[in-house]
Amino acid sequence: MLSLLSEPVGLSHYLIVGAVMFVSGAVCMATKRNALGVLMGIELVLNGANVNFVAFGSDFLARNPNYGIGLDGHVIALFVIVLAAAEAAVALAIVLNFYNNHATIDVDKADELKG
Amino acid sequence: MDPINWHTLFFLLFAGIACAFALGVVFSSNVVRMAFFLIISLAATAGLFFLAGADFVGAMQLVLYVGGTLVLLVFGVMLTAQSPFISIRTSGGDWILAALVGGSMLAILVPTALMIGERANMPSAEADATTRAEPPGAIQPVVMAKEEPTVAMLPPVPVESRPTATNIGQALIGVRVDKLEETNERKRAGLAGYVMPFEVISIHLLVVLVGAAFLARARRRAKSRFADAA
Amino acid sequence: MVEFINEKIFGFSPTEAALAVPGQVIVALWAAFLILNLIAVGALLFIWMERKIAGRIQDRLGPTRVGGRFGWLQTLADGIKLIAKEDLMPGGADGLLFRLAPYVAFCASFGAFIALPFATGWVGLELNVAVFFITAVLGLEVFGVILAGYASASKWSLFGAMREAAQVISYEVPLGLCIVIPVMIAGTMDLIKIGNEQAGWFTNWFLFHDPFTFITAFVYFTCATASVNRAPFDLAEAESELVAGFHTEYSGLRWSFFFMAEYGSMLLVSALGAILFCGGWNGPIPVVAMIGGEHASQLSGFAFVVANLLGTIMFLGKAILGVTLMMWARWTLPRLRIDQVITTCWKYCTPIVGVMFIGVMVWQAYQLPSPRDLGWGSLEPGSVREAWHPSDEAKATPAVDKQARVDDLQMTDDAQARVE
Structure with missing residues (x-):
């Protein structure tokens, strides 16, 4: 435990956090039947990706400069955040519409287009 | 006893919170609690961003993601939070399938992360030899060749991070001030910055704004107009 | 302050004092303590103030009894009631x-x-x-x-x-x-x-x-x-x-x-x-x-x-x-x-x-x-001090400051010229 505390943090630590968040999000998307739960899964996936971008963009996590993407990582993370906001707004509008029309938010009930 | 690395301590703290509450989102069945766990997880992620030296992105995460998007999400949750929908159970078969898929994804991602981290901490020459990612004609950075391998083998030291807000702002309007002095040809690519993506995203946001307002508008007016016509 | 605590109390050498941890922890705790107290004491003050202001605006006195004439301990009494x-x-x-x-x-x-x-x-x-x-x-x-x-x-x-x-x-x-x-x-x-x-x-x-x-x-x-x-x-x-x-x-x-x-x-x-x-x-x-x-x-x-x-x-x-x-x-x-x-x-x-x-x-x-460019607000530190302590000026200001002030003055002139 002490050695874990005294070692400096590297790129891989961040990537593992990103991986855990990504997988949680993916599982969340797959298992939740509540439409808003699916939406939360998407947010988690996007954030897992964001952690990776920021980690690669960080100046001091990677010693080898070929692995750092510098400011690009930050800017891409910003774009992801903005797009996530847009996506959440549209998805929420769709979910609320669905709720108004069908009186449920269970995604398994949205099967009218099934042949 | 080695001295405690405080950067690492805080990293472990924030990373632990972020991961634990991300798992909490997955395993909770109450949608309101899921939303709350998601908020904590994303706020801890903002802390991770600050630790990685991305102060502007971290603050943006707090403002836009936690303060904006998630409030919207919680708003949606509360609009639809009637007792039958608060916790919808998932069938056991779905869980097994999801666990299989998630476990295999994790089994691929974690070793990859470890591998990349290992290479990223290698001195430049060795890493290039192992990755072969470099195109043949690329110019090796002169600075790195001079660097002593003993120095390069040192683990990365958390240094004082530089403020990034100005550089990001300049990059969004098309000047990469951080790359003007760059000697590495590969990293000089993209000197023009992000004007085009920035404009595209602006238009995109406008479209989304109109679209969301259209989707979520009240139906009453349309009906009454129809009634008037009839 | 971090360096000071590390050097004098914990005995780190001046070079490592800036980065040593105990001093930073103490400073952080001190800052947190101050801020927490600012909020807590501020709340005490503001609740009393709100009562007084509300009272005066509604043409009554507000709290008068607890803690003397102006009832300034009213919030403390409220706090004890809330805890109980x-x-x-x-x-x-x-x-x-x-x-x-x-x-x-x-x-x-x-x-x-x-x-x-x-x-x-x-x-x-x-x-x-x-x-x-x-x-x-x-x-x-x-x-x-x-x-x-x-x-x-x-x-x-x-x-x-x-x-x-x-x-x-x-x-x-x-x-x-x-x-x-x-x-x-x-x-x-x-x-x-x-x-x-x-x-x-x-x-x-x-x-x-x-x-x-x-x-x-x-x-x-x-x-x-x-x-x-x-x-x-x-x-x-x-x-x-x-x-x-x-x-x-x-x-x-x-x-x-x-x-x-x-x-x-x-x-x-x-x-x-x-x-x-x-x-x-x-x-x-x-x-x-x-x-x-x-x-x-x-x-x-x-x-x-x-x-x-x-x-x-x-x-x-x-x-x-x-x-x-x-x-x-x-x-x-x-x-x-x-x-x-x-x-x-x-x-x-x-x-x-x-x-x-x-x-x-x-x-x-x-x-x-803006008013500053017009010279209304740009009273130079030197000239203000001169008005107050006329004699100290020469020895109190290093030469660098003087040069900077001259530059500032020129900039102000430029701004005025631009306006005209």
């Missing part, structure tokens, strides 16, 4: 979230204070994006309210929380635009730099920078009042319609946490407004310039502490004045309806501040004059 109260939780409530909600609200309010500077260099955490950080963290307070509203399992609470969510999201837009305007003039998001930019006479304050910022300051005050949920925008706890809104089901100490969070954020937005528009720790009269520098960062030792102490007192005075204005508004204006609140945000505040934003942009782009 039974802690209730409704039967249908979501226990975990119900218990957590007050702490979420309080932590958000407290966390934002970390990046708030009280004078040059006196700040818990010096952040390059301080102003951004403060608005971000302050925005998290809404989660405490929403959770409380949901977890209480009460219709009144839920209605209050929904109103709060809609209101806070809406008001973040004009509030953010208002904050961007001083940031644009100062060219930085660092609150210390923004404050120091306004050093000198009160004409240097961004409030008087140009007509557009003058109007912006009032829009900021309106939006800040709305974003911390104060009357006339306190729809989340409208007692005439919703009993007590989101904290209907709360009692005792948990309820008092909500109250402290509310007063904490009132103080915070007022303090932020003081820095952004009213010069922060720079008084209406350039006291620091009389002591010997343009701002306190150019002083050292005892003079620095004196200048900063004066600055902090001035700063807290301005912040408390802002809070007083909010109380005045609360006991004078009737509460708006929810649709009126949203209309005020989207149909009035946002367009107005948008126009102001463009106006300031044009003002900056064409380099139109």
Whole structure:
């Protein structure tokens, strides 16, 4: 435990956090039947990706400069955040519409287009 | 006893919170609690961003993601939070399938992360030899060749991070001030910055704004107009 | 201070003192202690003030008995009563979230204070994006309210929380635009730099920078009042319609946490407004310039502490004045309806501040004059000091300062020439 505390943090630590968040999000998307739960899964996936971008963009996590993407990582993370906001707004509008029309938010009930 | 690395301590703290509450989102069945766990997880992620030296992105995460998007999400949750929908159970078969898929994804991602981290901490020459990612004609950075391998083998030291807000702002309007002095040809690519993506995203946001307002508008007016016509 | 503690108390060598950990921990704890006390004592003071102001506005006396003539210990008595109260939780409530909600609200309010500077260099955490950080963290307070509203399992609470969510999201837009305007003039998001930019006479304050910022300051005050949920925008706890809104089901100490969070954020937005528009720790009269520098960062030792102490007192005075204005508004204006609140945000505040934003942009782009450029506020530290201590001038100023001052003077002349 002490050695874990005294070692400096590297790129891989961040990537593992990103991986855990990504997988949680993916599982969340797959298992939740509540439409808003699916939406939360998407947010988690996007954030897992964001952690990776920021980690690669960080100046001091990677010693080898070929692995750092510098400011690009930050800017891409910003774009992801903005797009996530847009996506959440549209998805929420769709979910609320669905709720108004069908009186449920269970995604398994949205099967009218099934042949 | 080695001295405690405080950067690492805080990293472990924030990373632990972020991961634990991300798992909490997955395993909770109450949608309101899921939303709350998601908020904590994303706020801890903002802390991770600050630790990685991305102060502007971290603050943006707090403002836009936690303060904006998630409030919207919680708003949606509360609009639809009637007792039958608060916790919808998932069938056991779905869980097994999801666990299989998630476990295999994790089994691929974690070793990859470890591998990349290992290479990223290698001195430049060795890493290039192992990755072969470099195109043949690329110019090796002169600075790195001079660097002593003993120095390069040192683990990365958390240094004082530089403020990034100005550089990001300049990059969004098309000047990469951080790359003007760059000697590495590969990293000089993209000197023009992000004007085009920035404009595209602006238009995109406008479209989304109109679209969301259209989707979520009240139906009453349309009906009454129809009634008037009839 | 970190170096000092590490060197003198823990005996680190001067080279490692700057990075050694014990000193940093002590300084961090000290800062946290100070901020916590500021919020707690501030809440004590503000609750008493609110009672007195409400009383006077309604033509009565307010508290008079507890603790002497002015009833200034009334809040303490209230606090003891609250601690002794039974802690209730409704039967249908979501226990975990119900218990957590007050702490979420309080932590958000407290966390934002970390990046708030009280004078040059006196700040818990010096952040390059301080102003951004403060608005971000302050925005998290809404989660405490929403959770409380949901977890209480009460219709009144839920209605209050929904109103709060809609209101806070809406008001973040004009509030953010208002904050961007001083940031644009100062060219930085660092609150210390923004404050120091306004050093000198009160004409240097961004409030008087140009007509557009003058109007912006009032829009900021309106939006800040709305974003911390104060009357006339306190729809989340409208007692005439919703009993007590989101904290209907709360009692005792948990309820008092909500109250402290509310007063904490009132103080915070007022303090932020003081820095952004009213010069922060720079008084209406350039006291620091009389002591010997343009701002306190150019002083050292005892003079620095004196200048900063004066600055902090001035700063807290301005912040408390802002809070007083909010109380005045609360006991004078009737509460708006929810649709009126949203209309005020989207149909009035946002367009107005948008126009102001463009106006300031044009003002900056064409380099139109502000009082400072006209020479009204640009009393040089030297000349101010000369007026006060005519003889000291020559030996007190190093040559570098003189050169810098000459440059400044030339720049001022240039600005005047441009205007003419």
